[in-house]
Amino acid sequence: MRPKLNILSDQLAEQIIAEGFELLMDPGIRVHNEEARRLLGDAGADVDLESQIARIPETIARRALETAPSEFYLYNFEGEAAVHYGGDSVQFDPGSTAVTVLDSETQEQRVPLTADFVRYVKLVEMIPQLDAQSTAMICFDVPEEIGDLYRLYLALNYTRKPMITGAFRKDTWWTMKEMLVAMAGSGEALAAKPTAVFDVCPSPPLLWSDLTCQNMIDCARHGIPSELVSMPLAGATSPVTLAAAVVQHTAECLSGVTICQLAQEGAPIVWGGSPATFDMRHGTTPMGAVGTWMIDCAYTQVGKALALPTHAYLGMSDAKVVDAQCGLESAGGTIMAALAGVNMVTGAGMMDFESCVSYEKLVIDAEIIGSAKRLVAGIEARDQPIALTLMRELGHRADYLAQPHTLKWFSKEFYLPSAVIDRGSLDAWKKQGAKTAFERARDRVNQLVAAYRPSPISDDLRVELREITTRAARKFGMDELPQLPED
Amino acid sequence: MSNDLLEQITASLVDSDPDGTAELTRQAIGAGMEPMTIIDRGLVPGMDIVGEKFRTGEYFLPHLIIAASGMKQSMELLEPELSRRGEKAQTLGTAVIGTVKGDIHEIGKSLVATMIAANGFQVHDLGVDVPTEAFVAKVKETGANLLGLSALLTTTMTAQREIIEALEEAGIRDQVKVMVGGAPVSQEWARTIGADGYAEDAVGAVELCKELVA
Ligand code: B12
Numbered sequence: 001m002r003p004k005l006n007i008l009s010d011q012l013a014e015q016i017i018a019e020g021f022e023l024l025m026d027p028g029i030r031v032h033n034e035e036a037r038r039l040l041g042d043a044g045a046d047v048d049l050e051s052q053i054a055r056i057p058e059t060i061a062r063r064a065l066e067t068a069p070s071e072f073y074l075y076n077f078e079g080e081a082a083v084h085y086g087g088d089s090v091q092f093d094p095g096s097t098a099v100t101v102l103d104s105e106t107q108e109q110r111v112p113l114t115a116d117f118v119r120y121v122k123l124v125e126m127i128p129q130l131d132a133q134s135t136a137m138i139c140f141d142v143p144e145e146i147g148d149l150y151r152l153y154l155a156l157n158y159t160r161k162p163m164i165t166g167a168f169r170k171d172t173w174w175t176m177k178e179m180l181v182a183m184a185g186s187g188e189a190l191a192a193k194p195t196a197v198f199d200v201c202p203s204p205p206l207l208w209s210d211l212t213c214q215n216m217i218d219c220a221r222h223g224i225p226s227e228l229v230s231m232p233l234a235g236a237t238s239p240v241t242l243a244a245a246v247v248q249h250t251a252e253c254l255s256g257v258t259i260c261q262l263a264q265e266g267a268p269i270v271w272g273g274s275p276a277t278f279d280m281r282h283g284t285t286p287m288g289a290v291g292t293w294m295i296d297c298a299y300t301q302v303g304k305a306l307a308l309p310t311h312a313y314l315g316m317s318d319a320k321v322v323d324a325q326c327g328l329e330s331a332g333g334t335i336m337a338a339l340a341g342v343n344m345v346t347g348a349g350m351m352d353f354e355s356c357v358s359y360e361k362l363v364i365d366a367e368i369i370g371s372a373k374r375l376v377a378g379i380e381a382r383d384q385p386i387a388l389t390l391m392r393e394l395g396h397r398a399d400y401l402a403q404p405h406t407l408k409w410f411s412k413e414f415y416l417p418s419a420v421i422d423r424g425s426l427d428a429w430k431k432q433g434a435k436t437a438f439e440r441a442r443d444r445v446n447q448l449v450a451a452y453r454p455s456p457i458s459d460d461l462r463v464e465l466r467e468i469t470t471r472a473a474r475k476f477g478m479d480e481l482p483q484l485p486e487d
Numbered sequence: 488m489s490n491d492l493l494e495q496i497t498a499s500l501v502d503s504d505p506d507g508t509a510e511l512t513r514q515a516i517g518a519g520m521e522p523m524t525i526i527d528r529g530l531v532p533g534m535d536i537v538g539e540k541f542r543t544g545e546y547f548l549p550h551l552i553i554a555a556s557g558m559k560q561s562m563e564l565l566e567p568e569l570s571r572r573g574e575k576a577q578t579l580g581t582a583v584i585g586t587v588k589g590d591i592h593e594i595g596k597s598l599v600a601t602m603i604a605a606n607g608f609q610v611h612d613l614g615v616d617v618p619t620e621a622f623v624a625k626v627k628e629t630g631a632n633l634l635g636l637s638a639l640l641t642t643t644m645t646a647q648r649e650i651i652e653a654l655e656e657a658g659i660r661d662q663v664k665v666m667v668g669g670a671p672v673s674q675e676w677a678r679t680i681g682a683d684g685y686a687e688d689a690v691g692a693v694e695l696c697k698e699l700v701a
Contacts, residue, residue: 144642283688283689
């Protein structure tokens with residue numbers, strides 16, 4: 001049996017869903033995108049052109065829920081189904097869109113450059129616990145206007161794993177799609193075997209901005225999955241009670257699913273988010289707060305009740321260095337996410353709210369993820385009878401190390417961490433340099449990056465990707481892209 | 488009796504009762520109290536206590552924001568009284584604030600606006616996704632001596648530079664101190680684009696405002 005966390009009673013979950021539907025009608029959803037307003041109006045929603053508020057009847061939203069797929073796969077760049085969005089599958093990708101990177105040497109945050117992100121992508125490739133890549137940071141050596149598409153360009157040069165990404169503008173989405181189509185061979189091939197998901201964020205409370213709504217519609221029309229990232233900030237942009245924040249999340253996501261399905265029936269869409277409890281002392285959005293985790297787990301339960309694939313931003317920390325707070329917060333969120341059965345958990349490597357990523361944190365988080373995946377794999381009987389045959393054979397001898405049974409099962413029953421986790425004796429630890437977790441993590445980062453093998457994409461494809469990206473860069477005054485770092 | 492009322496006004500701010508603050512202000516005006524007295528001996532001590540309790544960790548942001556809304560309601564009642572007497576509430580300065588065009592992140596900007604207002608500045612909050620020209624126009628119109636620009640995206644922080652350039656073109660760059668803030672913004676960025684100051688949070692923003700007008 002898979003251990004499972006249901007944080008809401010059935011009754012509370014039902015009431016949350018019911019109130020979510022009611023919010024769609026009153027006060028309704030503000031829709032700042034013209035096409036979405038038209039789709040909603042044509043479907044029978046009452047759209048006020050002046051206030052741009054759409055009142056969406058439950059029947060329309062219910063119909064969208066029926067046509068939205070309850071599961072789909074993301075494919076890696078070798079054409080294999082690699083990520084399963086649906087059921088209780090639990091998978092992980094790194095936190096996305098950081099504006100700083102934690103320097104491995106100085107342990108200070110600094111602006112990321114091309115070489116930093118390339119190193120990060122290679123590292124993610126080499127970490128087996130991570131199931132997908134994300135466009136994890138913004139590179140400051142290209143014009144800001146192409147920050148979103150440039151990171152996809154870099155990642156595609158190095159990844160085999162599927163991508164979790166997102167656009168910051170309406171026009172850049174098209175360039176990003178063009179790259180993915182180039183990788184897939186054709187638009188049809190991409191739709192048949194999608195390799196990327198685009199995050200789309202409604203604005204709390206109850207608003208679809210023009211940009212993100214258009215991204216969602218464009219994804220739907222091209223068979224590219226989108227991932228709702230609804231983020232009520234409890235006590236600031238949503239009511240403070242956790243249950244009410246989930247009601248708001250429900251309404252925002254329901255409206256998203258509705259617009260998406262009206263744009264294209266059957267388009268894959270994920271019930272996701274990045275909510276937080278607002279910190280009432282500092283005015284920040286803590287991702288390491290237990291209340292944040294609880295909202296995430298609760299909306300995940302709601303998403304499952306509506307039979308949709310799920311996502312959450314969890315497993316992050318608000319710490320500024322990779323310290324005890326960083327570990328405890330990341331572990332708490334990751335374990336909760338795994339128990340809740342979140343299909344895609346975004347956040348590994350991320351710290352200082354959602355501002356910074358760290359290579360070292362990423363490999364430490366990989367151990368947390370490994371443990372969490374083991375946890376939710378649950379306890380199985382393995383043998384029938386479970387223990388009687390073996391224990392009667394050995395009687396009272398403590399001779400299990402020598403048993404083939406042990407050899408057969410230990411690596412399946414236990415999670416075996418890398419050298420990042422210290423389980424040696426005190427003397428052994430001293431002999432190896434008395435290293436802290438951060439130092440051990442730094443060693444592992446270096447090892448993994450050094451062991452990276454280039455992705456097998458053709459030179460033609462590399463050239464094509466570079467041309468696509470250069471065309472976009474020229475519009476913003478950059479004639480030549482930065483050189484890709486030498487391996 | 489009148490001292491009682493002033494104390495109650497102070498207490499209403501400390502007790503997070505903004506409607507009470509407004510009601511008591513009405514009573515005080517009705518009782519013929521001087522508006523400046525109500526401000527200096529009722530409202531200001533209340534805001535000081537709330538601010539102090541926030542600094543020591545006893546109070547949290549909701550206390551601060553709710554007290555600020557009490558102060559605001561009260562000032563709206565007092566302003567007509569002041570102008571009838573040809574007086575003006577003492578302000579430390581006038582600030583125009585907003586989130587730059589293309590950017591809809593609101594929370595940080597609003598928090599900063601509220602905090603500066605609660606600390607004796609007159610604030611014109613232009614909201615989010617504010618076009619460059621609107622900032623320039625508002626600074627001209629109000630004669631503001633402070634301009635706060637919020638940007639949360641690497642793609643929109645460049646608008647902060649644009650706005651500074653637009654102020655120069657409009658010939659009013661010298662009239663106004665420009666402050667920048669938001670997640671990707673840094674002291675270094677502020678220097679690069681020729682802003683006058685940067686603050687990392689709302690408490691820092693208040694200090695910065697005070698420094699810039701000193
Ligand atoms: C909430 C949020 C949103 C909400 C905003 C809701 C709202 N009504 O405001 C929504 C969902 C709308 C949103 C949308 C997007 N967001 Co957003 N968002 C955030 C988040 C999680 C928190 C921001 C926040 O409110 N913090 C709390 C407040 C109190 O803090 P603050 O804003 O930093 O303000 C404080 C200081 O900065 C300072 N300050 C702020 N302004 C000023 C001004 C002056 C003058 C001074 C002195 C000081 C000052 O004082 C404030 C108070 O202490 C951040 C993550 C983060 N860590 O910042 C991402 C983040 C800013 N968003 C991000 C992104 C990418 C987006 C989207 C593009 C996503 C998408 N594809 O749809 C869109 C953009 C929409 C747009 N055009 O603006 C990225 C930016 C990355 C980058 N490189 O630019 C971030 C960093 C998250 C991430 N890592 O992905 N977002």
